[in-house]
């Protein structure tokens with residue numbers, strides 16, 4: 001989670017600075033390679049895992065688009081869509097400690 005938050009922060013800094021390499025690297029850091037340990041995955045509901053895979057895929061797609069010459073506007077649109085997954089999942093799921 002914190003990796004994704006850090007990615008969002010660096011993507012926005014990269015956009016402001018006009019540094020698309022920074023945007024691409026920051027997005028890639030939260031791509032599919034950042035998914036959780038498979039042993040932990042078995043404990044999570046399928047719909048949760050699916051949302052998780054989607055958000056990581058969106059980060060990869062943002063990185064790919066940036067590499068292939070996406071405009072700032074395009075990156076912003078992708079960012080808006082991507083952060084919708086953060087909001088949706090946080091609204092639906094909570095982590096709770098079991099006693």
Ligand code: HEC
Nearest residue numbers: 001002004005048051052055083085086089090093094095
């Ligand atoms: C598939 C579900 C899911 C998605 C998608 C998701 N999160 Fe989370 N996130 C959670 C859950 C569950 C928690 C635990 C907090 C809770 O119990 O409410 C959490 C917690 C966090 C925390 C607090 C972590 C900590 O160390 O205390 C941050 C920061 C966070 N998410 C950022 C993000 C960002 C940014 C995105 C989108 C880029 C995102 N999350 C997308 C499920 C998700």
